[in-house]
Amino acid sequence: MKTADLIIAAGDASADMRYATGFSTSDAYIWLRVDGKCMMLVSALEFDRARNERKKHVEVLRDTDFTSLVRPTFADTVLGAASKFGIGSFRVPSNFPLGIADRLRAGGVKLMAEDGAFFPEREWKDADEIRMITDALRLAEKAVMHAREVIGSCSVTKEGVLQYQGEIFTSEMLRREIDLILAAGGAMPTGTIAAAGIHAACPHDRGSGPIRAGEPIVMDVFPRMLKNGYWGDLTRTVVKGRPADVVQRAFDAVCKARDAAKKALGPGVVPGAVHRAAEASMTSDGFPTGRSENGSYYGFFHGLGHGVGLDIHELPHLNPRGIKPLRGGEVITVEPGLYYPEWGGIRMEDMVYITADGAECLTQITSDFVIE
Amino acid sequence: MKTADLIIAAGDASADMRYATGFSTSDAYIWLRVDGKCMMLVSALEFDRARNERKKHVEVLRDTDFTSLVRPTFADTVLGAASKFGIGSFRVPSNFPLGIADRLRAGGVKLMAEDGAFFPEREWKDADEIRMITDALRLAEKAVMHAREVIGSCSVTKEGVLQYQGEIFTSEMLRREIDLILAAGGAMPTGTIAAAGIHAACPHDRGSGPIRAGEPIVMDVFPRMLKNGYWGDLTRTVVKGRPADVVQRAFDAVCKARDAAKKALGPGVVPGAVHRAAEASMTSDGFPTGRSENGSYYGFFHGLGHGVGLDIHELPHLNPRGIKPLRGGEVITVEPGLYYPEWGGIRMEDMVYITADGAECLTQITSDFVIE
Numbered sequence: 108m109k110t111a112d113l114i115i116a117a118g119d120a121s122a123d124m125r126y127a128t129g130f131s132t133s134d135a136y137i138w139l140r141v142d143g144k145c146m147m148l149v150s151a152l153e154f155d156r157a158r159n160e161r162k163k164h165v166e167v168l169r170d171t172d173f174t175s176l177v178r179p180t181f182a183d184t185v186l187g188a189a190s191k192f193g194i195g196s197f198r199v200p201s202n203f204p205l206g207i208a209d210r211l212r213a214g215g216v217k218l219m220a221e222d223g224a225f226f227p228e229r230e231w232k233d234a235d236e237i238r239m240i241t242d243a244l245r246l247a248e249k250a251v252m253h254a255r256e257v258i259g260s261c262s263v264t265k266e267g268v269l270q271y272q273g274e275i276f277t278s279e280m281l282r283r284e285i286d287l288i289l290a291a292g293g294a295m296p297t298g299t300i301a302a303a304g305i306h307a308a309c310p311h312d313r314g315s316g317p318i319r320a321g322e323p324i325v326m327d328v329f330p331r332m333l334k335n336g337y338w339g340d341l342t343r344t345v346v347k348g349r350p351a352d353v354v355q356r357a358f359d360a361v362c363k364a365r366d367a368a369k370k371a372l373g374p375g376v377v378p379g380a381v382h383r384a385a386e387a388s389m390t391s392d393g394f395p396t397g398r399s400e401n402g403s404y405y406g407f408f409h410g411l412g413h414g415v416g417l418d419i420h421e422l423p424h425l426n427p428r429g430i431k432p433l434r435g436g437e438v439i440t441v442e443p444g445l446y447y448p449e450w451g452g453i454r455m456e457d458m459v460y461i462t463a464d465g466a467e468c469l470t471q472i473t474s475d476f477v478i479e
Numbered sequence: 480m481k482t483a484d485l486i487i488a489a490g491d492a493s494a495d496m497r498y499a500t501g502f503s504t505s506d507a508y509i510w511l512r513v514d515g516k517c518m519m520l521v522s523a524l525e526f527d528r529a530r531n532e533r534k535k536h537v538e539v540l541r542d543t544d545f546t547s548l549v550r551p552t553f554a555d556t557v558l559g560a561a562s563k564f565g566i567g568s569f570r571v572p573s574n575f576p577l578g579i580a581d582r583l584r585a586g587g588v589k590l591m592a593e594d595g596a597f598f599p600e601r602e603w604k605d606a607d608e609i610r611m612i613t614d615a616l617r618l619a620e621k622a623v624m625h626a627r628e629v630i631g632s633c634s635v636t637k638e639g640v641l642q643y644q645g646e647i648f649t650s651e652m653l654r655r656e657i658d659l660i661l662a663a664g665g666a667m668p669t670g671t672i673a674a675a676g677i678h679a680a681c682p683h684d685r686g687s688g689p690i691r692a693g694e695p696i697v698m699d700v701f702p703r704m705l706k707n708g709y710w711g712d713l714t715r716t717v718v719k720g721r722p723a724d725v726v727q728r729a730f731d732a733v734c735k736a737r738d739a740a741k742k743a744l745g746p747g748v749v750p751g752a753v754h755r756a757a758e759a760s761m762t763s764d765g766f767p768t769g770r771s772e773n774g775s776y777y778g779f780f781h782g783l784g785h786g787v788g789l790d791i792h793e794l795p796h797l798n799p800r801g802i803k804p805l806r807g808g809e810v811i812t813v814e815p816g817l818y819y820p821e822w823g824g825i826r827m828e829d830m831v832y833i834t835a836d837g838a839e840c841l842t843q844i845t846s847d848f849v850i851e
């Protein structure tokens with residue numbers, strides 16, 4: 108009996124599925140690899156579109172061709188395929204749905220959930236993938252340039268609040284300005300961060316309420332291109348008017364750590380070492396990382412970066428525990444940050460491509476902090 | 480030993496998780512219900528934001544409080560919680576990730592994947608949910624009204640192709656016009672359909688290329704509101720200029736079937752019967768459903784409708800196999816369609832709320848077909 112590879116997922120929800128077939132759907136379908144041959148088993152509703160949009164090496168078959176049932180469940184279809192091709196066990200991704208897995212096991216086939224990456228090769232990008240990721244990044248840059256212009260055109264009230272076209276300017280308005288550029292460019296804005304002041308002290312706070320002069324504004328923009336599913340990722344922190352001295356020093360420390368990390372990256376480099384060097388650099392610049400008595404973290408308490416491709420967060424992870432050396436071909440973010448509840452946060456994020464002898468920066472937009 | 484409910488998923492990816500906690504994340508976290516008490520176990524990075532954004536009955540705990548490990552896996556944390564609370568088995572959603580399930584089972588706890596809905600109560604909406612769904616629908620209507628205006632302002636070349644502001648008008652441009660309105664309204668445009676002519680003969684074709692006068696243009700618009708995760712769903716089919724006679728008759732047949740279905744719906748009604756009546760109505764109007772020799776379907780070959788809420792497609796399903804009577808409180812689409820490879824497709828979709836004695840239409844936008 109053979110072992111085959113199996114995914115059951117929607118093309119829009121599973122990066123592995125999109126990678127396997129190129130076919131985008133909101134509903135789940137089946138992908139199989141048997142004896143090196145790739146096929147997708149789809150419903151009548153998706154059959155014609157699947158044949159037009161699939162990667163060309165993937166054969167498209169009807170789910171009803173594998174059972175005599177008119178309305179087969181996924182398990183029925185897969186068990187039919189197992190019997191037809193002589194498959195005794197399936198390797199599946201770790202996020203394979205348990206409900207279907209239990210039915211398949213009850214039907215007599217073995218299932219092994221892959222512990223690590225289902226397609227390890229996703230970590231190393233080819234030229235087409237670099238181009239699609241760079242397109243998404245250029246769109247994020249366009250959105251941030253627009254945001255800079257909007258902030259630049261704001262006035263400041265005598266209470267120190269930004270005002271745009273006669274209205275108090277809020278994080279919600281800033282996010283909408285960014286998201287409009289993303290949508291116009293054919294991307295899906297999902298969780299754009301436009302967080303100012305103490306909101307920015309929490310790295311995942313999306314931001315809300317009025318924006319004040321002098322406080323750091325973190326813009327983390329990560330569009331996913333609708334046509335191909337690839338992501339870009341960009342963070343810039345800006346300030347309208349004059350920042351407090353500690354904020355300016357934190358900004359300088361973050362940029363210094365980022366630029367040193369970008370220089371350090373290349374094939375053979377261990378991600379954990381680069382993360383620790385960035386943390387040490389910021390600590391020696393006066394910005395330590397730690398945990399306060401109430402249990403909250405401060406300083407630099409997220410990973411230095413992550414791979415980007417069909418998932419916004421994918422392998423490799425650049426964090427203190429990363430021990431596997433880079434190989435070349437990875438596309439990763441470099442995004443040190445500093446977060447303190449007293450004044451907010453700073454994060455500066457570039458994307459780099461690991462080349463044969465170093466790292467090429469894909470990000471082109473300015474890092475300028477102060478907007479007059 | 481107790482049985483508890485367990486979800487491990489990202490708030491943005493799992494409607495069940497969003498329903499349980501109200502907390503939106505791109506990374507997965509843990510939700511538990513033990514002895515009727517709901518809690519979420521999150522990382523340090525999400526702790527503060529979770530406490531601000533969660534549903535108020537859900538307690539927020541740190542994932543590190545359940546094990547002595549510094550970087551616990553999900554399985555470590557859940558096994559720690561099982562030991563602390565005396566839990567011997569967990570009920571989980573059918574899409575629970577197999578990789579974690581196998582580790583938990585190896586750790587000595589039982590897991591039962593729910594066959595049907597994990598939260599059956601999601602099928603019946605409360606007033607807040609109706610409001611959030613209606614808000615999303617109003618945004619979809621605004622986008623389609625804008626699309627109608629754009630199509631109305633197009634000229635037609637002597638070859639019969641639409642032209643907008645001096646450029647050939649394509650499905651891609653129409654989709655962008657729609658998506659811009661959605662993004663400006665705070666929604667995520669995911670797979671907007673703007674398919675014209677023979678592209679529209681395939682219900683899930685998103686559309687591409689120039690749009691011609693006289694051919695039906697299917698616009699299926701389904702925004703998901705970023706702030707709360709609820710969806711709206713709307714389809715309108717329009718034509719610029721004069722349609723062929725068969726296209727006009729198909730449009731009339733679809734609208735007649737839709738309006739009859741809306742009248743028929745109410746508590747106690749069996750969805751399958753309403754679907755079959757819609758199909759029969761269109762057949763008797765001259766538009767039969769069937770399968771051609773090459774295996775392709777034609778006519779009306781998708782479900783009449785589906786529930787909408789935190790998922791775009793959720794229970795109840797209105798299809799020929801739906802035998803469970805409606806109860807009242809459901810929000811569902813009613814969207815008959817006709818698809819023929821010779822000339823394209825027509826689909827008209829409204830949303831209705833099943834009340835105590837019938838169905839209230841939530842959709843307000845015009846059904847007008849011809850745009851001069």
